Amino acid sequence: MEKQKYLQVTHNSTIGKALAYSISQEEYLRVFLSDGNVPMDNSYVEQPIQPFTIGRKNFVMIESSNGTKTSAILYSLVKTAKANMLNIFEYFNLLLTEVPQHMEDKDLHFLDDLLPWSPRVQKECPSRYKKS
Known part of the structure; x- marks a missing residue:
């Protein structure tokens, strides 16, 4: 089997910054899952x-x-x-x-x-x- 190659996402790239932001805001982004009054x-x-x-x-x-x-x-x-x-x-x-x-x-x-x-x-x- 050939090893799968993955592209590395650097922290300074646009996608890296977006992912880092999402991870840091995870608690707030998941609020709608625990409270039905909060829209998605x-x-x-x-x-x-x-x-x-x-x-x-x-x-x-x-x-x-x-x-x-x-x-x-x-x-x-x-x-x-x-x-x-x-x-x-x-x-x-x-x-x-x-x-x-x-x-x-x-x-x-x-x-x-x-x-x-x-x-x-x-x-x-x-x-x-x-x-x-």
Whole structure:
């Protein structure tokens, strides 16, 4: 029988560092085996931030602090609309038709009716997937 040849993994190689890290973290990596409440992976945490991660490459195109603020506002509006089970297209359509009509207003109380949880918005922009 021919002796099997094994490649040696050095501690300084990338795979060596990964293995050393895994071994040093073994106690923590095995927690899910003893506690059924601990998930095996973190996909539950990653799902809500996926749009930000996907959009990261697009963010390099934002060349000003105003662009950054605008993107943050838009993401906040979309996420809040989703959380309130709204049809996002209809919600933005409502915002983009209503807000320009009030550009000269000194009183901004009209915005209360445009919040995602307001009865008006809930009635005019329900999601198709909303559970009855």
